Amino acid sequence: MSLIHRLQSLEAERDAAREEAERANLAKSKFLAAASHDLRQPLQALFFLSAALARHVGDNNGRDLLSRLDQGLDTMKGLLDGLLEVSRLEAGVVTPVLDCFTINEVADDLDAAYADQATSKGLVWRVESCDAILRTDRGLLMQLLRNLVDNALRYTEAGAIRIRCRVDGDQVAIEVQDTGIGIPPEHLDRIFEEFHQVGNPERDRMRGLGLGLAIVRRLSQLLDHPVQVRSVQGQGSAFRVLVPIAPARFTKRQAGGADRVPVIDRSRLAVLVDDDAVVLLGLQTVLTEWGFRVVATDSADKAMDRLSALGRVPDIVIADYRLREGRVGTEVVRRVRERYGSAIPALILTGETGADTLADASAHEVPVLHKPVTPRQLQAEVDRQLRIDRSQPDAQAAQ
Incomplete structure (x- = not known):
């Protein structure tokens, strides 16, 4: 076999191996x-239901058990959110929205959290x-940094964690920076791979799935913010x-106001549509406790x-x-919008993670929250949607 033929054969084998790896990766993402x-x-x-139960638990032992239940739910939510984020980033449905804001805002958010x-x-x-003004996607940058801080907390038992800029x-x-267990040299090239963990051979789920740094890598590539580790x-x-500083022409639009305290008008009417009876009951209970009058059904026809x-x-409308x-x-x-006006706020609350779901919701200018959400997260988003001024054409686009 000539050298040229041999090189062509090697190239074909390389291409076949790459295609096979891509198919396996896609199959894994679909399964997840x-x-x-x-x-x-x-x-x-x-x-x-846990949130609705809280006000009915009076003794200390009951509250302690309920707190432990909530901790377990939070752990499960964290694991599922990691799987979701990997799927979303691999599907290519996440698009950065650039904004200008001060590094102090980032530091304050991390400190509070x-x-x-x-x-x-x-x-x-x-x-x-x-002292600097950044230009990037604030939400995605915070997600990247939170994953790094979560990782530091998970593997640091003594000493300190420091955020510096x-x-x-x-x-x-x-x-x-952390004073945790550190990373052995032979693991440094693999820590950004899915499911790879250092110091967790027993696969303790309280220490995550090994997806945090994989998400960091994908967000780093998406934002073009290099991540270095020592x-x-x-x-x-x-x-x-490494995050870019905003050019001077953008700094006049920097964000700086403090977030308003969430306040929900207790006379509001919420329409809830979910075909899972238990989820619908829980959602109805939570919204009722927030002071909403609720229409809860399992179909669009019944809601109308x-x-x-x-x-x-x-x-x-929450559906x-x-x-x-x-x-x-x-x-x-x-x-609902055809009958009562296009300004009616709405949320899609779903366990679907496919790109088609996000595309359809985007086409209808409806934000998506992926299940499971905590009652606090839902309340914050409901409040945000009720505050948006939809009289302006750019109201939804600015989200």
């Missing part, structure tokens, strides 16, 4: 998406900010993220009939995506 969907429905019901958790574990917690030319280097086994690790009988304009008989939640939203 399907498995996570089937688990999300009952877990969502447990979240809502993790200070109590770190100190309750006996760790020294430090956040050291710097430093201006480096036209970039800001944000660094998450580590000494037994002494700790430091992950460094109930609204007609009430003779009231709904304030928000599952996949309903019975091939119907979908966006149909509910469309019909």
